[in-house]
Amino acid sequence: AQSVTQPDIHITVSEGASLELRCNYSYGATPYLFWYVQSPGQGLQLLLKYFSGDTLVQGIKGFEAEFKRSQSSFNLRKPSVHWSDAAEYFCAVGALSGGYNKLIFGAGTRLAVHP
Amino acid sequence: GAVVSQHPSWVICKSGTSVKIECRSLDFQATTMFWYRQFPKQSLMLMATSNEGSKATYEQGVEKDKFLINHASLTLSTLTVTSAHPEDSSFYICSAPRATRTYEQYFGPGTRLTVT
Numbered sequence: 702a703q704s705v706t707q708p709d710i711h712i713t714v715s716e717g718a719s720l721e722l723r724c725n726y727s728y729g730a731t732p733y734l735f736w737y738v739q740s741p742g743q744g745l746q747l748l749l750k751y752f753s754g755d756t757l758v759q760g761i762k763g764f765e766a767e768f769k770r771s772q773s774s775f776n777l778r779k780p781s782v783h784w785s786d787a788a789e790y791f792c793a794v795g796a797l798s799g800g801y802n803k804l805i806f807g808a809g810t811r812l813a814v815h816p
Numbered sequence: 817g818a819v820v821s822q823h824p825s826w827v828i829c830k831s832g833t834s835v836k837i838e839c840r841s842l843d844f845q846a847t848t849m850f851w852y853r854q855f856p857k858q859s860l861m862l863m864a865t866s867n868e869g870s871k872a873t874y875e876q877g878v879e880k881d882k883f884l885i886n887h888a889s890l891t892l893s894t895l896t897v898t899s900a901h902p903e904d905s906s907f908y909i910c911s912a913p914r915a916t917r918t919y920e921q922y923f924g925p926g927t928r929l930t931v932t
Contacts, residue, residue, distance in 0.1 A: 733919040744820075744909055745860075745923040791859065795919030799865070799873055801848060802919045804911075806859045 703728045703796040707807035714782050715815045722777040722810050724792030733795030734775040735804065736766055740788045748790075751775060762786070787814045819843060820912050822924035829900055829931055837895045837927045839866075839910030845890035846912035850921065851883075854907040866893040866910075900931040 704727040714720055726732055733752050737745040749760025756768040766777045775792060792807040819842040829835045839849055847868045852860040864874040864885050872885035882904075884896040897904050907928050911921040 735920070737923075742907075742926070742928065744822075744925040745911075747920070750920060801865050801873075802913065802917060803850070803862060803865070804919060804921060808859045811857070 703732075703794055703805050705792050705794050705805055705807035707790075707792055707810050709810045710808065711811045711813070713813040713815060716784050717781050720777075720779045720782045720786070720812070722790050722792075722812070724775045724777065724807060725773050726775060726792075726794045727773065728794055728796070732775075734766075734768060735793040735795070736760065736764070736775075736777050737791045737793060738762075738788050739791065739809075745791065748777070782812075782814055784814045784816060787812055820910065820922045820924040822908075822910055822927050824927060825925060826928040827930070829929070831901055831931055832899055834896055834898045835900055835929060837897075837908055837910075837929070839893045839895070839912075839924055841891045841912045841922075844912075844914075846893075847890060847916070848913055849887065849893040850911045851885060851893075851895050852909045852911070854909060854926075856907075860909060897929065900929070902931045905929055905931045 706725045735750045736748040739745050748764050749758050751758050751768045759765050764779050789809045791809045793804045796805050821840045823838045849866040851863045854860050863878045864872045866872045866885045866887040868887040874880045887893045909926045911923045914920045
């Protein structure tokens with residue numbers, strides 16, 4: 702069965718520092734991968750997605766992610782974190798189930814940013 | 817971009833009452849919508865798939881008689897929590913696929929339900 706693992710529950714970085722959030726997936730075929738961000742009490746906003754092609758994908762807000770099939774990973778990166786990046790980040794994989802294109806989410810990583 | 821709205825954004829109800837949450841796609845049609853539940857500091861758990869013109873399909877372990885879903889039109893799905901109890905308190909989020917047969921979904925802002 703498809704699954705997503707985000708090993709880091711909570712990460713704290715200093716403003717201006719680089720960031721990498723880890724995501725590992727389990728999926729038999731070529732996965733459809735997503736990163737979403739959720740601010741407190743809000744819905745989810747899509748940061749970026751990977752379907753095929755270039756394994757390094759660019760997203761909004763200066764984020765990027767790299768798909769590595771050999772490692773079953775889709776880690777999210779940002780070269781310089783801003784205080785406004787503090788939020789919950791979810792990695793997700795698309796899974797066809799019961800005839801529907803569903804999303805399976807990881808547990809999430811909560812990012813705190815120190816000034 | 818496409819927008820999905822939810823109403824209300826938060827609601828407080830007494831134990832034993834029922835609460836209805838609306839999910840609307842504002843500028844596109846959605847034959848399918850998804851309902852998620854999120855406990856504090858936890859991930860999203862898919863509860864059910866709402867289908868326009870047919871019955872919803874529920875994930876394993878979700879009580880279909882407690883969480884009634886109606887997809888009344890191509891832009892509206894509703895989730896009714898019947899006979900609510902404090903353990904039903906949660907953040908409920910709906911989403912709609914950007915297009916047919918795509919995994920990308922647009923998410924609503926969520927509804928915070930508190931049952932007292």
